[in-house]
Amino acid sequence: MYKAFIFDFDYTLGDSTEGIVQSVLFALSQLHEGSRTTEEIRRTIGLSLKDTYFTLTSNMSEEKADLFAKYFKQKADEVMVASTQIYEPVKEVFSFLRASDCRIGIVTTKYHYRIDAILEKFSMNNMVDIIVGGDDVKTPKPDPEGLLYAMKQLQLKKADILYVGDSVVDAKTAEEAEVDFAGVLTGTTGAQDFAKYKNVCIADDLNGIKSFLLR
Numbered sequence: 001m002y003k004a005f006i007f008d009f010d011y012t013l014g015d016s017t018e019g020i021v022q023s024v025l026f027a028l029s030q031l032h033e034g035s036r037t038t039e040e041i042r043r044t045i046g047l048s049l050k051d052t053y054f055t056l057t058s059n060m061s062e063e064k065a066d067l068f069a070k071y072f073k074q075k076a077d078e079v080m081v082a083s084t085q086i087y088e089p090v091k092e093v094f095s096f097l098r099a100s101d102c103r104i105g106i107v108t109t110k111y112h113y114r115i116d117a118i119l120e121k122f123s124m125n126n127m128v129d130i131i132v133g134g135d136d137v138k139t140p141k142p143d144p145e146g147l148l149y150a151m152k153q154l155q156l157k158k159a160d161i162l163y164v165g166d167s168v169v170d171a172k173t174a175e176e177a178e179v180d181f182a183g184v185l186t187g188t189t190g191a192q193d194f195a196k197y198k199n200v201c202i203a204d205d206l207n208g209i210k211s212f213l214l215r
Helices: 017-030 038-042 049-057 062-083 089-099 112-121 145-154 168-177 206-214
Strands: 004-007 103-107 130-132 161-165 180-184 201-203
Touching (some): 004 145, 017 038, 017 062, 089 103, 089 206, 103 145, 112 130, 130 145, 145 161, 145 168, 161 168, 168 180, 201 206
Parallel strands (some): 103 130, 161 180, 180 201
16 A cells, blocks of 8 residues: 555654653753653653743743753753663564565654664664654654655655654644654544544554554
8 A cells, every 4th residue: 555654753663751851851950941740741742842842831932942952952862762662563563564565764853863873772773764853854843844855765656655653743744745644542642633634544553553554
């Protein structure tokens, strides 16, 4: 049905909650913005760093948001890769897609080099054809820039691609790019929220995406 499967990362392929929470709290403390709960921070995962700052503080200062991103990155460089875990089905599903001659990509707000390091940690570098990180685009998701760039690099048409993500941001990104979307419930977004957007399926996890494809 598809020639390429492009995935979001956070809460789609893996869990970086611990490192993200540490990095957000560090950045907020540097800006004297107080603390936030883990749940408040979890609900921002998948947003750009600027939008994370805006959401958590209701402060729309671009200057403060840039500083937040700087401090976040400083802490994340220390803790993110070590604290990130890949979800159990991922390697099996990637192997299945590879065996089916499908291409695999990742389009995420995480920095490109961070994804490289995480894939290396789990010996998955050779399983992914293209990575588009937040530092590879001018405008973050839900702008379709990253997804369209990946499609162009893979030399495929929109109808050839399925984008898989865990959030409304991902659903909007696919919609803006005019590619098919599949939602997974491994993040903080429920099925009722995905139902508001065009999708080919909503699955509990990547195993559910595989089952959909086999049908």
